[in-house]
Amino acid sequence: MRAFTYERASSVEAAANAASSNRQSKFIAGGTNLLDLMKLEIETPTHLIDVNGLGLDTIEPTAEGGLRIGALVRNTDLAAHETVRRDYGLLSRALVAGASGQLRNVATTAGNLLQRTRCPYFYDTNQPCNKRQPGSGCSAIGGFSRQHAVVGVSDACIATHPSDMAIAMRALDAVVETVKPDGSHHAIPIADFHRLPGETPHIETVLEQGELITAVVLPPPVGGRQIYRKVRDRASYAFAIVSVGAVIQLDGTGRVAVGGVAHKPWRVEGADAELSRGARSAASALFADARPTEQNRFKIDLVERTLGAVIAEARG
Amino acid sequence: MQFDKPATTNPIDQLKVVGQPIHRIDGELKTTGRAMYAYEWHDANLPYVYGYPVGAAIAKGRITAMDVSAAKRAPGVLAVVTTLDVGRREKGKFNTVNLFGGDEIQHYHQAIAVVVAETFEQARAAAGLVKVEYAEERGAFDLREAMAGAAKPDDSQEPDTAVGNFEAAFKAAAVTLEQSYETPDQSHAMMEPHASLAAWNGEELTVWTSSQMIDWWRSDLATTLGVDKEKIHLMSPFIGGGFGGKLFLRSDAVLAAFGAKAASRPVKVALPRPFIMNNTTHRPATIQRIRIGAGRDGRITAIAHESWSGDQPGGQLETAASQTRLLYAGADRMTAMRLATLHLPEGNAMRAPGEAPGLMALEIAMDEMAEKLGMDPIEFRIVNDTQVDPEKPERPFSHRDLVGCLKLGADRFGWSGRERPGARREGNWMIGMGVAAAFRNNLVLPSGARVRLDSQGVVTVETDMTDIGTGSYTIIAQTAAEMMGIGMNKVAVHLGDSRFPVSAGSGGQFGANSSTSGVYAACVKLREAVAAKLGFNSADVVFENGEVRSGNRSVPLAEAAGADGLVGEDKIEWGDLTKTHQQSTFGAHFVEVGVDIATGESRIRRMLAVCAAGRILNPITARSQVIGAMTMGAGGALSEELAVDTRRGFFVNHDLAGYEVAVHADIPHQDVIFMDETDPMSSPMKAKGVGELGLCGVSAAIANAIYNASGVRVRHYPITLDKLIGGLPQLADMSDAYRSRA
């Protein structure tokens, strides 16, 4: 870990301003991802801007009948919130499937969306990694790639986005609200928020330097059976090998987002349309352009089977 | 004391203290944070600073240049010591690769520098500034590729054994099995990282460390540093787990010593977690081939077990075939083990080396063979039990109750409820049961101790024995209390200090039996000293209730000790009983699992181990050993694997996020039953080891349960869902399972 300076931001605008005037700075929320990465010198900001004191930690109903979740709301509080549990069960279930109680007590909504990949080569600064060091190469391609992405990959990077919460947000069509350093407010649909790796896997979202997430807005509840199924090697405290977040209506229609398979929460319009025809049809649409490695090819079959189980459970 | 005749009745047999369920005497220190582990050692007179290691970024080659100028200029830095600075060192006797020194890189994350600074953060930051240039060389990293060139190690490792004519008997057998099995590289992954605090006083060196074997470390540290062993004082009173990873000197102690010398300050070094898996040792992967031939009656006529593993040049076998020489009957038999050269980090002992991976394979093979014979796998094992060493029928087992373990376990576990493979369902769960035999030899090592009786009637035991979380403090106190006829509150135990008599140390499940036998021997000496001082005839004295009695004279121990106190010191040494008799420990593992019909996730539902391991010195600490080992076996069966990058030559998942040990949610219910037995051949304590037995066979029992649940046989550990889903029922057939769950 390199030495860094630290400030507590006094307002949303001041935070965004401070971050835009120093390109080596980063926001810190719960710190559960950022500090780990700094200890290993995967991230080396010289300045941290603490955004915990900005009052962004409330959950309020919106005029449209949805919910505005402050960027600093802790994962534990969000999962336990009465409205979330009643109307957005998928989100609550995805949150509690992630990390551990202690981590969720600290981890925030914005930090969770922005957590970085768990690719083991990304975590080892001796190894080439385009995401950590653009242009150095991708060690996972041709290497240990069991947990890597199978779809939306590039020749530069096959990493996954590891968040459980983001899968639910994607299925629920959340919108990310931000403030830019110039003071302007923006609303980014979650579908557009995370990027595919392409040639620039180090650029993971559409956020600009200094752009601060203030909230994540959920549209009005969509009802249906809401199921989050996380598949993993051990029963707890492990990132998903794959996960399936689905909302399934009584008539069998619905929506599905998949985790552990891509550089972003993976949702395909065509797959939603096929849902009522069953897991096989939906999975074909999800993975039409899949490019798995020898080690992770099984994920395609696994998602199809898991989705089959989710559909059966929803109908049950 | 020479133990060369079977034990007869002795004071331990009273079992007033020994054998009782006594909570660990160091438990309160641990739960209140007052037990000081190596890295927490704190002393106002020791103004220590911090060392942070730098590891090699390549697997094989040479360092051509190191630039430490930026690191030396960094804030707070007091010294930087590089592997080039200290030059090539003589290697410790127990180390295969160099821990530090010289330009040669033998494996990834080999220690190449230590940066010493005023604070931990400064040392860590400066370590990131060390620049290294390498001349990289090609290495061998793939066991399967290296297998063909694997060599037969020297005879001391007993690579080949044969009795009768296996090939002919196998060919003639009515029913045969031939299969290959694979076990992966595994990491000890103990809770406490390797850590040392080193302080020089002139030529004298004091080291607080985390070591299973004080004397081995002291010798090898002396060799590596090039100092006189007598000048080193080593202490390791508390150890947060070792599992074999702390048997042999490790780089933290060497780096701390060099760093402390260079900085002229005491230095603390802990190996960072992501560094441990490639810097230290691991259990090597194996590829095994098993062939079994039997008659239709289920009697094994031919059995062969071959195993391939890899290690650095000069390294050792993972002796995965060795238990097959002893576990089951069969007239014609052979084992063979070959060692390939690999340039991965050093392979070495991890809990139950040999037996753990060996039984992972053999006990699946036994399950498969039972199925081929149409026999219950318990019955098949019972039919092939042997009371003598199958290679030397004139050599009996000292005591062997594998059959008792299997029968009792079957009864308690409800084995009769087991169904055919794939038959039992509960909603989305396919349920199955599995069994496996547990087997591990009972090893013994010489072990010394000193016991002092003071004028308060308190007995203080001193031995360099270690307590790696096993309960050594407690069973040693029990032994002394029983021998001297006093309560536990009158015994103090001091361990893990090189100023104390050299003990067996902790490893190979030899620690409990050997070290308590050493304490027994020392107590015999002390009893003699007490009797002699009082003029008692030592043959008829009784030590009871804090008094020593002879005829109608009785004297409180405190009074007998007098102002100067009395001392007894001795060492247990072992005669030929291990040669005339095969001494082993036995058990049976029972496991019930659920396999998710859609995802192939395997989850354990309940586990039972029945162990026959001689006298159980303390049922609480023994049980903890066994359930801990069962938990380790669950990780080994289901998730633990050091993933090898065969291009770059290192373990990729080198932290506890990537290397998945079992967590609480994986272990819902465990039971342990100890057979009520003693083994007079094993020691005056009549005890044997249990610390490793609990791991032996448990992974295979899980594998067999998964097969029974799902009908899919996986022979390549860990049994992760990707290896199962291809064989599970098709999607269309699953819907009902999920509906019935709702």
Ligand SMILES: Cc1cc2nc3c(=O)[nH]c(=O)nc-3n(C[C@H](O)[C@H](O)[C@H](O)COP(=O)(O)OP(=O)(O)OC[C@H]3O[C@@H](n4cnc5c(N)ncnc54)[C@H](O)[C@@H]3O)c2cc1C
């Ligand atoms: C051991 C372990 C296990 C885990 N297991 C799981 C798991 O199973 N599933 C899962 O989903 N997650 C898991 N996680 C990840 C965890 O969910 C994230 O670490 C956490 O959500 C990050 O939130 P944080 O507030 O601590 O973020 P921080 O670490 O504070 O920040 C993360 C990133 O977000 C940026 N940031 C934070 N707030 C804002 C803001 N308001 N606007 C703009 N940028 C911002 C920071 O600059 C930083 O780049 C695990 C983490 C650990 C350590």
Ligand code: SF4
């Ligand atoms: S997959 Fe992406 S994160 Fe992993 S090594 Fe390749 S470039 Fe780096």
